[in-house]
Every structure is written in structure tokens, then in C-alpha cells.
Amino acid sequence: MSLVSGPGRGVASLPAETRLVVDKHVRYVQSLDTRKDELEYWLTEHLRLNGLYWGMTALHLLGHPDALPRKGILEFVFSCLHESGGFGAAPGHDAHMLYTCSAVQIIATLDAFDELEAHMQDGRRKIGQWIARLQDPETGTFAGDEWGEMDTRFLFNAFLSLSLMGLLDLVNVDKAVQHINSCANFDGAYGTSPGAESHSGQVYTCVGALTIAGRLDLVNQERLGAWLSERQLKNGGLNGRPEKTEDVCYSWWVMSSLAMINKLHWIDGEKLTAFILGCQDPDLGGLSDRPGDMVDVFHTHFGIAGLSLLKYPGLAEVDPV
Amino acid sequence: QHAQLQLLAYNALTTYFTTHSHLTPEIEVLPPAFEPNDALLLEDGANLGVPKKILALAFVHARHLFFTRHTSDVEEERTKAHEATRIMLLFDPEHMTAANHRKRHLLNLKSCGDSEALVDAVWAERRFMDSILTSPLHRQSKSPTLWAHRAWWLDLSMPVLLVSAHHVPALFAGELDAAIKAGERHPKNYYAWLYARRVVRKRRESLGGAEWEDFLGTCAQKVKVWCMLHVGDISGFSFLVWVLGLVGAPGERARVVREMVRYVMDVRLANESPWTFVRMAMA
Numbered sequence: 001m002s003l004v005s006g007p008g009r010g011v012a013s014l015p016a017e018t019r020l021v022v023d024k025h026v027r028y029v030q031s032l033d034t035r036k037d038e039l040e041y042w043l044t045e046h047l048r049l050n051g052l053y054w055g056m057t058a059l060h061l062l063g064h065p066d067a068l069p070r071k072g073i074l075e076f077v078f079s080c081l082h083e084s085g086g087f088g089a090a091p092g093h094d095a096h097m098l099y100t101c102s103a104v105q106i107i108a109t110l111d112a113f114d115e116l117e118a119h120m121q122d123g124r125r126k127i128g129q130w131i132a133r134l135q136d137p138e139t140g141t142f143a144g145d146e147w148g149e150m151d152t153r154f155l156f157n158a159f160l161s162l163s164l165m166g167l168l169d170l171v172n173v174d175k176a177v178q179h180i181n182s183c184a185n186f187d188g189a190y191g192t193s194p195g196a197e198s199h200s201g202q203v204y205t206c207v208g209a210l211t212i213a214g215r216l217d218l219v220n221q222e223r224l225g226a227w228l229s230e231r232q233l234k235n236g237g238l239n240g241r242p243e244k245t246e247d248v249c250y251s252w253w254v255m256s257s258l259a260m261i262n263k264l265h266w267i268d269g270e271k272l273t274a275f276i277l278g279c280q281d282p283d284l285g286g287l288s289d290r291p292g293d294m295v296d297v298f299h300t301h302f303g304i305a306g307l308s309l310l311k312y313p314g315l316a317e318v319d320p321v
Numbered sequence: 322q323h324a325q326l327q328l329l330a331y332n333a334l335t336t337y338f339t340t341h342s343h344l345t346p347e348i349e350v351l352p353p354a355f356e357p358n359d360a361l362l363l364e365d366g367a368n369l370g371v372p373k374k375i376l377a378l379a380f381v382h383a384r385h386l387f388f389t390r391h392t393s394d395v396e397e398e399r400t401k402a403h404e405a406t407r408i409m410l411l412f413d414p415e416h417m418t419a420a421n422h423r424k425r426h427l428l429n430l431k432s433c434g435d436s437e438a439l440v441d442a443v444w445a446e447r448r449f450m451d452s453i454l455t456s457p458l459h460r461q462s463k464s465p466t467l468w469a470h471r472a473w474w475l476d477l478s479m480p481v482l483l484v485s486a487h488h489v490p491a492l493f494a495g496e497l498d499a500a501i502k503a504g505e506r507h508p509k510n511y512y513a514w515l516y517a518r519r520v521v522r523k524r525r526e527s528l529g530g531a532e533w534e535d536f537l538g539t540c541a542q543k544v545k546v547w548c549m550l551h552v553g554d555i556s557g558f559s560f561l562v563w564v565l566g567l568v569g570a571p572g573e574r575a576r577v578v579r580e581m582v583r584y585v586m587d588v589r590l591a592n593e594s595p596w597t598f599v600r601m602a603m604a
Contacts, residue, residue, distance in 0.1 A: 042381055046416045092388050094418045145417075147424060148476075149469035186604035187597075195566075196515055197559040242555045242593040244509060 018274075020312065021282055025300060026064045028285030029055040032297060033068075048090040049080050053102035054301035060109060061304050061316050074112055077103050078119045085123075085130030086145070097134060097144045100127065101157035108164040128167035131158050140175030141193070151192045152183055156205035159212045160321070168212070177215050180206045188223025200231060200240040204253040208321045211260050225263040228254050236271030237290065247289045248279045248299050251306025259309055259320035269310045276303045323378075330379035331386075331408065333361040337369060338407045345448045348411065348456040350376060371411075380412040391422050399426070411453060414464035424473060431477070436484070443478045450474065454513070455502040462506040468516045475523065489527060496520045497540065501547060504557060514556040518563060537568050545577055548598070552590050558598035565602060578602045 032055055044051060052073060059067045080087045080103060086095025087103040104127065107116055116123040134143045134154065142154040155176055162168045182194045183206060189198030190206035203224070210216050231238045231254045237246025238254045251272060258264045278291040279299065286295030287303035308318040337346075348369045356372040357363045363370030383405040391402040403426050406419040413419075427446060430439045450471050453461045461467065475496065482492060497520050503513035521540060525533055541564050548557045565574045578599060585595045 039377055039381065042384060043377065043413065045384070046413055046418070088418070092418075094421050096417055144469075145421075147421060147469070147473055149465075149472065151465075186601050192515060195518060195563050197511060197556055199511060241509065242597050243553050244555070 018277065020277060020304075020307065020314070021280055021285065022062050022064075022314065024282065024285030025280075025287075025304070026059060026062055026067050026285070028281075028295070028300065029059055029297065030067055033072075045090045046093065047099075049077065049087060049099045049106075050089065050102045051297050052076060053106050054297045056106060057109065058297070058301040058304050061308050061318060063314065063316060070110055070112075073106065074110065074115055077106055078116075081120060081123075081127075085126035085128075087127075095130070095145060097131070097142065097154045097157045100131065101161050103127075104161040104164055113165075124165050125167070128162055128165055128170050131161055132167075132170040134158065135171050135176070137172075137175075140172060140177075140179035142176070152180060152190065152202055152205050152209070153192065155180065156209045159209045163212050173213050177210065177213050177218070180209055181218050184218075184220070187227050188220045188225075189227045198227065198241065200228070200238075200250050200253040200257070203228065203257045207257045207260050211321050216261065219261060221261040221263070225258065225261060225266050228258050228263070229266040232267050232272065236268065236273075236275035238267070238272065245290070246275070248276055248287055248306070249289065249302040251276055252302040252309070255306050255309045256320040264309070273307065273310050273312060276307055279303055324382075327378045327382040330361060330375045331382040331405075333375070334371065334379045334408050334411075335404055337362060337364065339404070341367065341369075342445055342448070345451045346456075348452055348458060350458060376408075376412050379408050383408040383412075387419065387422070391418075407449065410467070411458075411461070414453065414461040415466045417466055420466055420470045424470070427474075427477060431481075436481075439481055443474070443481055446474055447478075451499055455499055455506065457506055459507055462503040463510045463512055465512045468512040471516060472519055475519070479523070479527075493520055493524045493527075493536075497543075501544070504547075504554070505551075508551070508554055509556045511556055514560045517560055521564060521567070534569055537564065538573070540564055541568060541573075541577060545580070548581070548595070549584055552585075552588075552592045552595055555594045555597060558594045559601075562598055562601045574602070 032051070056068055056073060059065060077087070079091045080089070080093070080099065082088065082095045084095060087100040088095050089099045093099075107113060113124055120126065134145070135141075135158070136143060136150060139150070141150045141152065142158045143150050144154045158171065159168065159176070162170060180190070183190045183192075183196065183202075185191060185198045187198055190202045191197050191199060192202055196202070207216070207219060207224075210218060230242070231240070231250060233239060233246050235246060237248065238250035239246050240250050240253065255264065255267065255272075258266060276287070279287045279289070281288065281295045284295075286297070287300045288295045289299050304315065305318050308315040309320065344367045346367050346369050348371065351363065351370045351372045353372070353374075355370065356374070357370075361375050387402045387405040387409060390398040393399055393402070402422060406422050409416050409419040423446065427439070427442055430442050450467065454467055454471070455462065482489065497517055500513045500517035500520065504510045507513070521537075524536060541561065544557060544561045544564060548554065548561055551557055561577075565577055568574055581595060582599055585599075
């Protein structure tokens, strides 16, 4: 995925880093918003709100929560809020669960629900209701928006957002849980819908949702743990599915899933740490999907989150969900 | 000058799309080494090569045009926005707002009651989606936004096409083929194969009994052969396991698994995917 990308090395011959260059990453994230004139800015507009969440969260994990101005962040977030209670990726963009989730995560991280109320009366409840309306009464899963695409990603987005706002009672949790259960495959992993291909990202969303609902008893933890541990490749990196190449973002999807089922030790943490560190751009900051590629804020965020799960010194602790 | 170049790029691409809207152009994004010297685009009938730089410039103009017009009360303005979405989605397949505008366009035609215009638009949309999803466009062919858009289109189109008595079985075969072709363009194409599952399920709704088993059998054979030619593709194998699970005849499933095992051993494949297939098929 080519997301809010920064000036990268693009050269595979640099030596692997042995430490996290925190200051460089902080400056990298800070620099992202200042490139308003560049083509890049328009080209990544369709996920601006996600990008803001990734950048901000990375800074929090790096121990620099104030490196981006709170007021500026909230101003932008609120400018994406529709009357209906849903958020778009940027001002003028259609509302969708993916951006709504990022918005709620940002507001929760900044403890800014009061500011939300000041911006929109009864805002928290309105957002909760927008989300709740997207649950499919028949299957229990969630659509992403009015156009009806259903995906366990959106189910997780809904659970996460609603639980952060204390509004999980607005939806039928049991029905949603039943749906996730029907998405379990023979290999112990999960897909977007019943019968869909197993995928680490979907595993994270399904197991995450079950964790929020307190129903990890439904997971075949041995089988899933085995499938997840098979994601580690010889170079220490993790992939998302059999025979795919490693990508630093799976440091999060796979590891957090393992953490939720208490099998974090089924992955070689040292090798993975070395791999993640090798994905850094030691000069200009940021992380890329694998060593030598161009960095972007998406991979920066998930690489750092992975390091936090691995208890890398100096990072704030991250909740696997 | 920048703005002028953006406008030129936009006009060149828009003109191409409009004059070829009755076709399904195969589109490629050209790296700098292959840029044409004397023109903005490389056109060869139904084949289009657009330099990455030109596409990016056209996109910037397209998005500006789109966002100033897409919620207009004036139909002409919304149509201009609709034209712009072709370029927006070609460059940025995850642009949901652009894709949604195309949905609204079809819904408007439906509510107008002009069934001929709607049928034309339905087919035109399919040609556009085929261009973006089955051309050698690496990012586009795997786009969850575009495949979801296609799924929505399929739901809308079925009743429309049934009413005008178009050949439905051929439509489904075409949809399956499009998913498989996209699977070729982008290996391990999660969303294309997800769409393939959707097509198969939807097919069942309009078919019954023996015809359904025939369709499943053909589908399984087709994908089995595909997997043998793409032995590293977990998505293809995953789909094969799934479709075999629907096949009624118990012997059929076992036969395909045996064929695959024999093939893997004969060719001495070490790939994870075919063995994952065997494990899953036995489960």
C-alpha cells in the first residue's frame, strides 16, 4: 500500500539498525502535515483521518504525545464529522466505519469527549447510533457504510469504537459474536466472512472483537496459535498468509492476536525485533514495510506498535486490542 | 503552468475514456522509461498506456473538479463529477467517495424509470470495472473498494438484467472470469477471490438442482487447473477448498484432492500453498 509516504531510502544496501531512532521518527511524523503543497497530500486524501490516527498513536507510543498540536488534531477530526454521526476520511468525503473508528480512537486517546460535545450536541450518542445502524440484523455483522459492504473489519471497528465510548449496549453483541464464530476456518484462523480465506488482518479483527465481548472461549487457541506462528519467516519478519512476503505491519496484526490468546512466546521475539528495526529509515525517520523500501506513516505506526508488544524498552505499553 | 498541465492531462484522459466507453480498454501505467515523447498518452486502439506523472496530474485536476460539483443540484454538474471519477479511481482505487458517486449515478437512472438508459449504464459500468480490475494494474486489481463496488453493482444489475431478459448464465460466467483474471494480475488477490465466492453464491439463487451441480463442477475444474498453473497462490487454493465443500457428489471432492496430491508430488513442489490445500481439504 502506498500511503502517506515520506522521502525514503529505497536502497537495500544499508546495514540493519540496532536501535530505535526515536527522535527521527518523531520528526518524521511531525513533517507529514507540513507538505500541503505536495502532490502526496492530495493523493492520500482518501485516508487522511486514518493517517492522523497512525501518526498520533506512533508519537504516543514513542513517548512524545505532545509532538502534534492537540487543538489542530481535534479541529481536523471534527471537520470530518457528518451530521449523521459518521466520519469521512477528510472534509467532504463520505462517512465510513473505517474513518469513524480512527476518529473515535483519536478522541479517546486525547480524552476529548467533552470537546466533542461542545462541537456537536449529544455527539457521542449520535456517533454510537450511526455505528449501531450499520449492524445487519440478519447476520449480526456490520456494513462499512450505507452501501452495504460487510466485513469483519467493520464489526471490529464497531466494537472498538462503541466500547471506547461505553455504548456497546447499542448493538446485539451476541449475534455479532455468533457471526465471528461462523467465520472461523479449519486452520483456526479467520476471514472477512464465513468461508473466506484466512488472513492475519482478519484474525486480529475477529479475535479483537471476541476479546472485547469476553468470548475468547470460542477461539481454537492452539490451532490459531500454530497458524499465527507459521507467519514468521527466516528473516524474522512476519507475513499475513502462507507464502506471502514479510511486512512490518504484520508485526502488529499477528503479534496482538497472539498476545490476546497468550501465545506471544510462540514467535521468536528477538528475530522479529531485529527485523522491525531494520525497517527504519535511520536518516529521515519512519518505517517501511520491509528493509530498504519507502517509509510511510501506516508502517511506522504498526512497526512501533509491534515493538511495544515485544516490550522494547522506552516505549509506552500498548493494549493488544 | 502546473495547473495548465493538469488540465491538459485531464482532458486527454477524459477524452480517451469517453471515446472508448463502448469498449473495455486495457490500461497500463507507464514508468518513466516508457513515456511517449510526442504525446501525453500512448494509445493503441483499445490499449492505453498512461505515464504515471500524467495520471497524477490528471488526478489533481479531477479531484478538484469532483469536490466542487458532486453534491450539486444541477444534473450537468453531477455528470461532470461522474466523468472525473473515472480518472480518480484509476489513480486511487480506494477513493470511496468517488466510487459512491458512481453508485448514486446508477441509482438516479433507476429512479428516473428509463430502463433502456439504465441497462446501458449498467453495462457501461461493467466495462469500466473490467478495465480497472482486470488490466495489468497491480494496486487496482486487488482493491477492496472496487470489488465491493462490483458486488453492489451485481446486486443492482441482477433484477435489471432479468427484466430485460439478458443471458444471465453468461453474466455469471463473465463475473467469475473477471475475478480469476484479476487473480492473475495480482497474485494472492484476497478480494477478487472473495468476489468469486459471492458470484458462486449468487448463482445458486438463480439456479437449481442439476444445473447448479454442473456449474459447480465446471467452476471447480477451472480453478483446479488455474491452481496447478499458480502453485504459490494461497488465495486460489483457498477458493478451491471452499468450492469443493459445496460440491454434492462425495467422490468428486476426493478425486480433485487426489489429482492435486499426485500433481504436487510429480512436479516435486515444495510450496506451502498446495499442501495447505491438501490439509484443509482433508479436514
